[in-house]
Amino acid sequence: MAANVLTITLRTVVLFMFWIFFSGKIDATHLLMGLVSSLAIAIGSLDSESEPLSPEAAMRLPERILRGIAYSFWLLGRILTAAWHVSKIVLSPEMPIKPKFIKHKTTLKGEYGRVIFANSITLTPGTITADMEDGELLIHQLDDDSSEDIRSGALEKEIHKIFKDG
Amino acid sequence: MIIIHVLSMIFIVLGLLVLAAAAVGVLRLPDFYTRSHAIGVTDTLGTLMILTGIAGIVGFGTACVKLVFLFLFIYLANPTVTHVLVRAALKSGLKPWTADAKKT
Numbered sequence: 001m002a003a004n005v006l007t008i009t010l011r012t013v014v015l016f017m018f019w020i021f022f023s024g025k026i027d028a029t030h031l032l033m034g035l036v037s038s039l040a041i042a043i044g045s046l047d048s049e050s051e052p053l054s055p056e057a058a059m060r061l062p063e064r065i066l067r068g069i070a071y072s073f074w075l076l077g078r079i080l081t082a083a084w085h086v087s088k089i090v091l092s093p094e095m096p097i098k099p100k101f102i103k104h105k106t107t108l109k110g111e112y113g114r115v116i117f118a119n120s121i122t123l124t125p126g127t128i129t130a131d132m133e134d135g136e137l138l139i140h141q142l143d144d145d146s147s148e149d150i151r152s153g154a155l156e157k158e159i160h161k162i163f164k165d166g
Numbered sequence: 167m168i169i170i171h172v173l174s175m176i177f178i179v180l181g182l183l184v185l186a187a188a189a190v191g192v193l194r195l196p197d198f199y200t201r202s203h204a205i206g207v208t209d210t211l212g213t214l215m216i217l218t219g220i221a222g223i224v225g226f227g228t229a230c231v232k233l234v235f236l237f238l239f240i241y242l243a244n245p246t247v248t249h250v251l252v253r254a255a256l257k258s259g260l261k262p263w264t265a266d267a268k269k270t
Binding site: 120140 | 184187190191194195197199200202203204206210211227228231235241245246249252253262263264
């Protein structure tokens with residue numbers, strides 16, 4: 001029960017922040033309406049199957065979010081370089097492409113880590129995750145340079161940093 | 167203020183040029199899989215530049231926060247859709263184009 005209260009509180013806070021940003025009105029009526037609906041959704045979206053958030057996990061959240069933001073900026077830098085690289089390829093007259101499927105075994109164990117990894121690969125121009133089975137990814141690459149970060153393990157290393165506390 | 171407006175315009179025009187480059191890529195690349203890569207440029211570099219430009223014009227406020235959420239949504243939804251499309255193509259047996267199979 002205590003864990004449920006924690007989950008509800010966290011969800012309400014997040015939803016309420018969304019409400020404030022999207023409505024942009026800070027008078028009593030709007031805030032109260034937002035708070036009531038946030039609470040209603042937080043309670044209504046509880047399901048018995050997902051395991052409740054433990055206080056320890058909740059304590060780790062802020063740090064993880066900060067590291068996640070740091071990772072996003074790192075990834076953004078890589079994406080910009082890759083986008084520039086792909087643009088150059090498609091605009092050059094001889095179009096030097098060497099498309100092929102490559103296999104990559106990931107060292108990431110957690111579900112979230114793997115999803116972030118697969119999503120980051122597809123987000124980076126030049127590489128697309130086509131399939132993943134038991135941690136083995138099937139990746140389509142536009143040319144050999146595109147998949148450099150994946151093959152060298154640089155991308156995985158950055159994701160490991162987010163989840164280093166387990 | 168005028169400087170920010172000019173900068174925003176430059177960002178939007180650059181974004182449009184990136185979108186044009188990606189469109190050229192979609193037309194020139196040989197098959198479905200490689201074309202998906204060109205789309206990737208559109209939704210990363212292109213949207214980033216255009217949304218940055220718009221954010222400069224609307225200024226700091228709730229509209230700006232909404233643009234950030236729009237940006238985050240695009241960055242989450244686009245790879246998912248691209249992945250599902252490529253996976254579906256692969257499962258239905260579409261053969262990928264290779265450089266040594268035929269010369270354009």
